[in-house]
Amino acid sequence: MKKNIIYSISLTCMMLGACSDDFTNIAPTGALSDEALQNATGVDLKLTAAYSAMDGERIGRLGEGTAAGADNWWTDVVSDDAHRGSTDGDNTELFQVETLDWQTGSGWFLGRWSALYGGVNSANAVLSLISTIPEGDFSQQLGEATFLRGYYNFELQKFYGNVPFISVENFDNLEFNQPNPGPVWAQIEADFLTAIDNLGPEVVNGRANSWIAKAFLGKAYLYQEKWDEAFTLLNEVVTTSPYSLNAEYVNNFNFVGENSSESMFAIQYVSDDGRSFNGNGTGTLNFPGGGPLGTCCGFYQPTQDLVNAYQTDGSGQPLLDTFADTDVANDYGIESADDFAPHTGPLDPRLDYTVSRRGIDYNGFGLNPGKEWIRATFADVSGPYLPKKNVYQADEVDANRGTGGWGSDWSGINYNVMRFADVLLMTAEAAVEKSAPDLALALEYVNSVRNRAKNMTYVQNEAGDGNAANYQIEPYSAFASQEFARKAVRFERRLELGMEGHRLFDLRRWGVAQEVINAYIANEAADINQSDYSRFRAYTEKFDLFPIPVNAIDQSGGVLDQNPGY
Numbered sequence: 429m430k431k432n433i434i435y436s437i438s439l440t441c442m443m444l445g446a447c448s449d450d451f452t453n454i455a456p457t458g459a460l461s462d463e464a465l466q467n468a469t470g471v472d473l474k475l476t477a478a479y480s481a482m483d484g485e486r487i488g489r490l491g492e493g494t495a496a497g498a499d500n501w502w503t504d505v506v507s508d509d510a511h512r513g514s515t516d517g518d519n520t521e522l523f524q525v526e527t528l529d530w531q532t533g534s535g536w537f538l539g540r541w542s543a544l545y546g547g548v549n550s551a552n553a554v555l556s557l558i559s560t561i562p563e564g565d566f567s568q569q570l571g572e573a574t575f576l577r578g579y580y581n582f583e584l585q586k587f588y589g590n591v592p593f594i595s596v597e598n599f600d601n602l603e604f605n606q607p608n609p610g611p612v613w614a615q616i617e618a619d620f621l622t623a624i625d626n627l628g629p630e631v632v633n634g635r636a637n638s639w640i641a642k643a644f645l646g647k648a649y650l651y652q653e654k655w656d657e658a659f660t661l662l663n664e665v666v667t668t669s670p671y672s673l674n675a676e677y678v679n680n681f682n683f684v685g686e687n688s689s690e691s692m693f694a695i696q697y698v699s700d701d702g703r704s705f706n707g708n709g710t711g712t713l714n715f716p717g718g719g720p721l722g723t724c725c726g727f728y729q730p731t732q733d734l735v736n737a738y739q740t741d742g743s744g745q746p747l748l749d750t751f752a753d754t755d756v757a758n759d760y761g762i763e764s765a766d767d768f769a770p771h772t773g774p775l776d777p778r779l780d781y782t783v784s785r786r787g788i789d790y791n792g793f794g795l796n797p798g799k800e801w802i803r804a805t806f807a808d809v810s811g812p813y814l815p816k817k818n819v820y821q822a823d824e825v826d827a828n829r830g831t832g833g834w835g836s837d838w839s840g841i842n843y844n845v846m847r848f849a850d851v852l853l854m855t856a857e858a859a860v861e862k863s864a865p866d867l868a869l870a871l872e873y874v875n876s877v878r879n880r881a882k883n884m885t886y887v888q889n890e891a892g893d894g895n896a897a898n899y900q901i902e903p904y905s906a907f908a909s910q911e912f913a914r915k916a917v918r919f920e921r922r923l924e925l926g927m928e929g930h931r932l933f934d935l936r937r938w939g940v941a942q943e944v945i946n947a948y949i950a951n952e953a954a955d956i957n958q959s960d961y962s963r964f965r966a967y968t969e970k971f972d973l974f975p976i977p978v979n980a981i982d983q984s985g986g987v988l989d990q991n992p993g994y
Contacts, residue, residue: 453641471477471569474554474586478576479634481547482695482845484710490979491538491544492521498583498695499843500929501728502536502817507932507941508948509734509922511810512729514717526809528965530975532994534715538977539725545585545594551577552599559596571626572585575636575644578619581612582648586933589973590991608976613652620645631670633687634696639669639801643692650854651937659858666855666873671848673876677884678781681817681849683824690848699830699840705836707830711818715837717803719814721792721825723837726803729784730813732758732955734926734938734949737919737940738779744882744902747924748778748915752951759786760812760956764800764993774900780887782926787888788896792822809963812955817927849877850930853921860913867907874920875903881924932982970994 464470480486484496495502504510505526512519514525521534530537554573558566584591592606593615623641630637643665649658665671672689679685687694698706716889717726739747748754757771770787784790786798796814804810818839820828825896830838857871859866877903887896907913921934935941945967970993981988 432855433553434915435969440696461646462557462560465557468564471554471557471561471566474550474557475569475572476552478547478550478573481543481550481576484543484695486546489539491540491977492535492540493539494713495536495709495844496543497541497708498845499708499818500540500933501711501927503932504927504929505728506945507935508731508945508952509926509931510815511729511731513714513729514725514808514809515805515810516808518725519713522952528967529973530971530994532975532981532990533977535975537974538979540874540974541584541741541977541980544580544587547580548577548584548594549599549604550597551580552594555596556600567626568628571623571638571641572636574619575623575627575641578616578623578641578648579644580673581616581619581649583886584820585616586651587974588991590976590989592988600787605928605984608988613640613648616634616648617645620648620806625651629670634694635713636693639665640693640846643846646851646858647846650858652828653861655862656857657736659855659862660738661897661982662855663852663869665851671851673848673852673880675884676816677778678821678879680849681781681841682821683827691842692845692848692851693846694844697729697837697840697842699828701942705838707832707840708818708843709832709838711843712832712836712838714815714818716801716814716819719801720790720899721821721829721837724835725766726777726810728815728818728927729802729804729810730927731948732756732760732811732813733952734812734922735779735783735785737926737957738776738782738923739777740774740900742774742900744774744900744921745904748919752947755955758812758956760800761806762798766822768798768841770900772898774898776881776901777895777899778881778901778923778926780816780896782816784816784819784953786812789890790814791816794926795890811952815927844928849880849924850921852877853924857917857921858919860907860910865910865913867910867913870913870917871904874917877920877924878903941972942967942969968993 462938482498502522505512512522516523521536524531526537542608551573554569558570586686586782590608590610591612592608593612594604594606598604598606619643624638625639627636627638629639644660645662646658671692674685677887679688680690682939697708712727713727715723724787732755737751738753741747759768762768780788780905784796786796790796792900802812820839828840829919830840832838852873856870859870878912880902886899889896889901904916922931949964973991975994976988976990
């Protein structure tokens with residue numbers, strides 16, 4: 429049809445002798461030409477698009493949509509922190525992810541791959557545009573775009589290990605079919621260094637600055653076990669940046685605390701009273717299957733293993749080596765109409781801001797009644813718990829609740845890609861592992877996180893006149909050895925960052941995923957009396973990387989190589 433139109437125009441031009449040679453260059457309706465974008469406004473528009481790719485929502489995205497977002501919630505279901513949730517037959521592909529029956533054609537692996545390369549392309553589009561503008565200072569925008577490309581490639585590196593790097597030159601020449609011979613750490617480091625050199629220190633909500641770039645470069649060093657380099661950068665952020673811990677832990681997960689002092693880099697989700705694509709669409713499955721708001725769909729249920737980790741020893745210390753030996757009381761197999769007594773033993777108070785369990789207040793909606801709010805049956809592997817960090821507070825529903833196309837919830841709660849507590853604990857880890865370990869400083873930073881938990885407001889009982897459980901937490905008195913300090917720092921990361929999408933990647937980079945996850949599978953089967961855990965495969969070395977999506981390999985014509993074991 430288009431050819432016919434051009435042919436007709438050509439005949440008219442020849443007859444009238446009134447058309448220029450470029451009459452066929454017709455701009456698509458509603459699109460801006462390259463020339464129209466070669467200015468500050470154009471750069472800012474494309475930069476906004478590069479940021480917007482973080483939530484995974486984009487035109488032409490491939491694979492599973494709820495796998496695309498930066499919260500990485502579905503990776504927790506591979507770890508010991510979370511179950512896929514819901515009934516075993518709902519979303520078979522994610523059930524396969526949880527049970528380690530991984531298929532290279534899974535939409536979950538493709539969904540994140542597609543979203544991240546969409547982000548890389550969006551960042552490259554900004555850098556390409558800036559290179560065509562001869563005048564003006566675009567240092568800040570260049571720094572932000574380079575940071576974003578570094579971030580997207582860092583996520584690709586975390587997930588898939590051996591990934592193609594798409595440069596600006598590749599982007600300009602449409603040379604997207606690049607090989608994946610190995611890690612891209614050198615390119616990631618270079619991008620973060622460029623970002624540091626170009627970014628200012630000013631804090632702008634949802635935007636990168638020099639402090640954030642330093643923190644991410646420090647994190648990249650940490651993942652490579654470049655401990656000394658990681659410590660230098662991360663400790664600079666801790667000691668000289670404007671960020672700090674919130675007084676209240678819960679303010680990292682509610683409307684009141686959005687963009688507060690602890691929030692360093694966050695996706696700026698927003699809800700409205702209609703269908704909102706600015707809400708968290710990739711987390712839409714992760715609400716109670718019913719519950720106080722009649723939500724869907726019961727996915728992302730915390731494990732008994734995670735709950736057990738929040739036990740303390742009677743003096744406020746965690747059970748570093750023995751937490752799995754005893755269980756926090758749960759109501760698995762007990763109907764809501766039947767009697768149940770919540771756990772009375774000592775617990776870290778962060779438990780009840782992370783996990784919703786029966787008999788404890790659920791984000792201000794009243795006591796969790798148990799099975800009535802759990803979509804999974806007792807025959808499913810999902811257990812009796814619900815997530816809390818991604819669910820609205822009762823007094824903030826109007827501010828935070830949006831809806832999707834099928835009546836789903838698109839939360840307006842920001843997701844903290846990086847918060848200050850994470851940086852404190854990464855710095856503590858680097859202090860333990862660097863060439864000249866500083867256990868005293870590691871102790872200080874871990875205790876700052878624990879003291880915040882000790883001094884915050886605790887979840888209250890139904891009457892509102894006392895604590896909802898027997899909360900006991902105290903700082904460590906000392907780190908007597910490097911081995912003990914290492915164990916304490918790692919355990920603290922789980923307690924502080926549980927159900928925030930970090931756990932699997934921590935286990936992998938520590939080299940303990942195989943040991944920890946296989947032990948967890950065996951323990952969890954016994955903890956909730958679930959006989960059908962035979963469906964879980966053993967975690968082996970190949971699972972330390974997700975497979976390269978077979979769709980990408982096929983489309984590359986064999987240029988891309990699959991990860992080992994697949």
